[in-house]
Amino acid sequence: MYKDYFGFYEVPFSIVPSARYLFLSQRHREAMHHLQAGLGQGGGFAMLTGEVGTGKTTVAKAMLASLDDKTASGFILNPTFSSQDLLEAICDEFSLNYHEKASLKQLSQAIYHYLIDNDQQGINTLLVIDEAQHLSAEVLEQLRLLTNLETDDHKLLKVLLIGQPELQEKLRTTQLRQLAQRITGRYHLLPLTEGETRQYIEFRLSTAGGNMSLFSKGAVSVINQASQGIPRLINLIGDKALQYAYHSGEKSVSKLQAQKACEDILSFQAPGVGLQRQNNSHGLFEFISTYAMPALLGIAVAGGLYWKGADGLAWLSSLSNQQFAEPVSASTTSPVSASTTSPKAVISPDDNVAEPYPEDLVRSLFNREDKISAIQELYAVWGYKADLLDGLCEESSNSSFECQKYLGTFAQIEKQNLPVVMTLYLDRQQSYVVLYQVSGDQVQVLNGQQRISMPKSWLEQLWTGEYYSIWQRELQITLRLNQQGEQVRLLDEKLSKVLGSTPSGNDVFDQALKHKVEIFQRWQNIHVDGIAGQITLRKLELLTQSNPPFIRVERSQEESL
Numbered sequence: 203m204y205k206d207y208f209g210f211y212e213v214p215f216s217i218v219p220s221a222r223y224l225f226l227s228q229r230h231r232e233a234m235h236h237l238q239a240g241l242g243q244g245g246g247f248a249m250l251t252g253e254v255g256t257g258k259t260t261v262a263k264a265m266l267a268s269l270d271d272k273t274a275s276g277f278i279l280n281p282t283f284s285s286q287d288l289l290e291a292i293c294d295e296f297s298l299n300y301h302e303k304a305s306l307k308q309l310s311q312a313i314y315h316y317l318i319d320n321d322q323q324g325i326n327t328l329l330v331i332d333e334a335q336h337l338s339a340e341v342l343e344q345l346r347l348l349t350n351l352e353t354d355d356h357k358l359l360k361v362l363l364i365g366q367p368e369l370q371e372k373l374r375t376t377q378l379r380q381l382a383q384r385i386t387g388r389y390h391l392l393p394l395t396e397g398e399t400r401q402y403i404e405f406r407l408s409t410a411g412g413n414m415s416l417f418s419k420g421a422v423s424v425i426n427q428a429s430q431g432i433p434r435l436i437n438l439i440g441d442k443a444l445q446y447a448y449h450s451g452e453k454s455v456s457k458l459q460a461q462k463a464c465e466d467i468l469s470f471q472a473p474g475v476g477l478q479r480q481n482n483s484h485g486l487f488e489f490i491s492t493y494a495m496p497a498l499l500g501i502a503v504a505g506g507l508y509w510k511g512a513d514g515l516a517w518l519s520s521l522s523n524q525q526f527a528e529p530v531s532a533s534t535t536s537p538v539s540a541s542t543t544s545p546k547a548v549i550s551p552d553d554n555v556a557e558p559y560p561e562d563l564v565r566s567l568f569n570r571e572d573k574i575s576a577i578q579e580l581y582a583v584w585g586y587k588a589d590l591l592d593g594l595c596e597e598s599s600n601s602s603f604e605c606q607k608y609l610g611t612f613a614q615i616e617k618q619n620l621p622v623v624m625t626l627y628l629d630r631q632q633s634y635v636v637l638y639q640v641s642g643d644q645v646q647v648l649n650g651q652q653r654i655s656m657p658k659s660w661l662e663q664l665w666t667g668e669y670y671s672i673w674q675r676e677l678q679i680t681l682r683l684n685q686q687g688e689q690v691r692l693l694d695e696k697l698s699k700v701l702g703s704t705p706s707g708n709d710v711f712d713q714a715l716k717h718k719v720e721i722f723q724r725w726q727n728i729h730v731d732g733i734a735g736q737i738t739l740r741k742l743e744l745l746t747q748s749n750p751p752f753i754r755v756e757r758s759q760e761e762s763l
Contacts, residue, residue, distance in 0.1 A: 609668055
């Protein structure tokens with residue numbers, strides 16, 4: 203209905219889970235790290251909980267999709283099983299054969315032999331059970347017995363339970379105390395903050411091909427308060443708000459339209475979900491209390507021990523020495539040294555244990571609050587002297603370059619392989635650095651005065667997920683069937699280069715060129731229409747840059763420098 207009106211190529215606020223629309227807030231990234239760490243040594247149980255709609259299932263599916271061939275995984279959704287049904291479901295997930303009337307013992311033996319075989323081949327086995335709050339005590343006990351399957355030195359199966367907060371309550375019962383003691387890694391996924399809600403909305407608008415500033419600041423604030431930062435509610439409200447703006451003939455969503463959308467959506471939610479109506483004359487909405495951060499140190503340490511497996515105690519005792527011993531240096535002026543300064547602690551996403559940062563490093567990373575100068579420095583890396591308009595990163599500010607704001611992951615930046623400006627945040631301080639180089643687990647960033655070397659994991663933990671990227675722009679306009687000219691010829695050359703085909707040599711957008719565009723769009727997983735529009739051209743330009751300053755440095759290159 204409003205898709206074409208706002209220039210989207212797909213609806214931005216669909217509630218259907220999609221890995222493409224996975225927004226990684228700091229909390230979601232912490233959750234992802236916990237799930238990935240669960241594939242390491244050791245065994246037993248881990249538990250991921252969160253309110254309805256916070257993104258638990260989407261995070262789990264995205265993680266499972268990224269696993270390599272050294273991990274066998276099973277995903278069970280909405281379990282309402284008996285013990286017999288559960289074991290059969292596990293066998294089905296891992297494609298194990300069993301007799302129609304197999305007993306619990308026979309099913310367990312089939313699973314045991316499968317786990318042994320995987321272990322001998324160096325394959326990890328992970329079982330993920332979603333909506334685990336619905337499991338009966340009997341079935342949870344059967345799961346516990348499965349995790350008893352082990353070799354002489356480690357467990358053969360790791361089970362990740364994903365569920366609503368009721369799962370925590372269920373495990374506090376006397377009947378399940380043995381299972382509760384096995385859960386040494388826990389993570390509770392909290393809703394988004396207001397800043398994260400703004401980033402989430404911008405991310406979905408951008409991914410759908412729309413304008414990131416479509417929602418006013420007032421609209422975002424209203425949506426965050428009404429939804430309590432729950433992504434699923436944000437999607438429902440965002441979709442309704444766009445409908446109101448469309449019917450009103452507006453090109454953006456106002457605060458008033460957002461309020462109307464909130465009232466519409468939340469009137470159909472269960473009591474206690476989102477904002478509730480007030481019965482007095484002092485206002486339209488009443489906020490329910492927000493969530494408390496479950497940051498108990500005991501849980502953090504237990505989580506660290508769990509993910510590190512049998513060597514957890516040794517790891518814990520040596521943690522501080524390892525962190526303080528690793529030097530952080532600058533390759534130009536004002537060297538940063540971890541050994542000469544006291545640390546600044548933050549929570550590490552890898553294990554929920556406080557990780558210290560040298561104060562000199564923090565000062566170096568957080569000495570530039572000016573986004574414009576950071577973007578100008580990014581242009582300088584490309585060998586171009588940028589003016590103030592370039593530094594604003596606004597559309598059409600420069601005919602030779604395109605500048606764009608993104609929300610994403612470090613893996614996406616590495617795949618693009620171009621320098622970017624990264625937004626960092628720590629202790630209410632925000633700063634901007636240029637990611638200049640990536641070599642293995644080390645990175646180099648620029649802060650306007652220095653080139654600073656540091657572990658990649660440290661930078662990821664300080665990064666908000668927001669970044670600014672520039673690239674050379676040669677294709678200036680949308681191109682489609684029957685157009686002709688130099689831009690069409692250039693489009694054909696670039697498509698032919700990435701697709702490995704031969705350019706036609708003419709400057710007419712014919713059916714053959716349209717077919718190339720469609721093939722490229724399918725390859726890049728974008729809307730297939732045969733039109734070389736903004737998103738298609740952006741993807742193509744990024745893949746065909748001329749002598750760009752790549753950020754990835756291979757070990758052999760680094761040694762030769």
